[in-house]
Amino acid sequence: MPDRDFHIAIVGGGIGGLALAVALTRYDISFTLYEAAPQFGTVGAGVGLGPNALRAMDAVVPGFQEMYDRISSGNVTPGKDHVMMDAMYIEEGFGERKGWKPVSYGAPCYNRTSAHRKDLLDILIAGVPPEKVQFRKRATGFRQHRGGPDGEEGVTISFEDGTESRVDAVIGADGVKGLSRAAVLGERWPELVPARYTGRYVYRSVVPMDAATAILGQDCLGNDIAGDARMFMGPRAIITIFPISKGTQCNLVCFILVGDQPWTHPEWTQTVSKEEMRKDLREAGIDHRLVQMLDVTTPRSVGPSTTTP
Numbered sequence: 001m002p003d004r005d006f007h008i009a010i011v012g013g014g015i016g017g018l019a020l021a022v023a024l025t026r027y028d029i030s031f032t033l034y035e036a037a038p039q040f041g042t043v044g045a046g047v048g049l050g051p052n053a054l055r056a057m058d059a060v061v062p063g064f065q066e067m068y069d070r071i072s073s074g075n076v077t078p079g080k081d082h083v084m085m086d087a088m089y090i091e092e093g094f095g096e097r098k099g100w101k102p103v104s105y106g107a108p109c110y111n112r113t114s115a116h117r118k119d120l121l122d123i124l125i126a127g128v129p130p131e132k133v134q135f136r137k138r139a140t141g142f143r144q145h146r147g148g149p150d151g152e153e154g155v156t157i158s159f160e161d162g163t164e165s166r167v168d169a170v171i172g173a174d175g176v177k178g179l180s181r182a183a184v185l186g187e188r189w190p191e192l193v194p195a196r197y198t199g200r201y202v203y204r205s206v207v208p209m210d211a212a213t214a215i216l217g218q219d220c221l222g223n224d225i226a227g228d229a230r231m232f233m234g235p236r237a238i239i240t241i242f243p244i245s246k247g248t249q250c251n252l253v254c255f256i257l258v259g260d261q262p263w264t265h266p267e268w269t270q271t272v273s274k275e276e277m278r279k280d281l282r283e284a285g286i287d288h289r290l291v292q293m294l295d296v297t298t299p300r301s302v303g304p305s306t307t308t309p
Contacts, residue, residue: 005030009157009167011139011180013040015047015117017173018124023060025128032165033128034157036138036174040125045206046244046251048114048229061127071119073243074112076227082106083229085242088219090234092287096220102230112229114251116206116244136161139179142170177268197263201304203254203277205294209243212250215292226250237284241293252293256284263304 008024010017013035024031049057049068057064075083086102089095106112141158157165172180176195185192207215212226219225229242238255272280274295281291 006168007031009034009155009165009170011157011170011172012174012178013037013133014173014175015120015124017171018121018128019057019060020171020173021132022124022127025132026060026062031132032167033133034137034139034159034165035133035135036160038135040121045117045204046114046242046253047117047120048112048242051109051111054111054113061124064123067123068113068115068120071123071246072113072115073245073247074114075229076243076247077223080104080228081112082108082110083112084110085229085231085240086219088230088232090232090237090239090284090286090290092285094219094232094287101221102219102223114229114242114244116249116251119245137163139174142179142183197304199259199261200255200257201263202256203281203294205252205254205296206244207250207252207293207296209248209250211296212241212293215296216289232287232290234285237281237286239286239290250293252290254281254286254290254294256280268304 006029008029008031010020010024010031010033013033017033017035018040021031021033049072054065054068057068061067074081083104084106086104088102089098089100094100138160139157140160143156143158145152145154145156147153154166154168155170157167157170159165170180170183172178172183174180182193209226213224216225226241227243227247230240232239232241236257238257239252241250241252243249244251277294278291281294
């Protein structure tokens with residue numbers, strides 16, 4: 001497109017799309033970020049960034065590490081800075097009746113940190129000029145130009161509202177159900193476009209830390225269970241917990257393992273009653289304290305866990 005400056009379209013305003021937008025802003029590369037929602041969302045709760053992710057983000061957003069340190073939380077127990085998780089049984093009593101003690105795993109290069117997704121997004125949003133973002137722009141098609149009679153190349157994006165945009169390049173950051181996935185894989189590997197259900201679904205919850213500490217108590221080593229990142233494992237379920245929001249909240253994700261059973265619901269989330277959830281958790285043989293953790297808030301949505309190539 002010789003008659004104008006090189007311009008990039010970013011499709012999707014999640015962590016990946018925003019990080020790219022910050023980087024392009026830093027290097028003064030022209031772009032527009034298109035987000036389908038009416039505003040940047042905070043779907044999800046806790047996120048954890050490992051060493052490689054932190055280094056990459058700090059390269060994209062100078063000073064990111066310092067800003068992230070202000071919003072992130074680590075393990076409360078002294079000496080666990082490099083512990084990723086403590087492994088524990090999910091069954092009643094957390095395996096202590098069998099003589100099981102929490103087993104830590106991690107690495108010297110790994111610093112245990114996690115944060116609320118909203119706080120992380122706020123850091124990235126602050127680095128993106130508002131005039132570079134367009135909301136309520138759901139992409140419905142990409143049309144690539146490979147050098148027509150005028151010699152021009154690029155991509156035309158069609159949107160749900162009937163408008164179009166011509167750009168030099170499109171970078172997809174619209175997630176596993178996004179249009180970009182089909183555009184990249186569809187022609188050569190159409191069977192890989194749909195995400196594959198992994199035979200497990202999740203309940204999510206965020207619990208105030210004082211409530212979580214009171215519910216979970218201490219482990220057999222005398223450490224507060226809620227204050228450290230933990231993974232509770234069993235044959236039918238896996239639960240992870242870790243502190244977020246500067247230690248004021250405890251993030252919990254519960255995976256229910258169902259093997260070859262298909263996901264039969266038309267949407268990726270299903271609204272369930274608390275009683276349905278309690279029954280589900282009891283059948284999975286989960287310690288009553290973890291059940292109470294999910295019950296103290298309102299984790300009414302269930303969603304499948306998927307994998308991608």
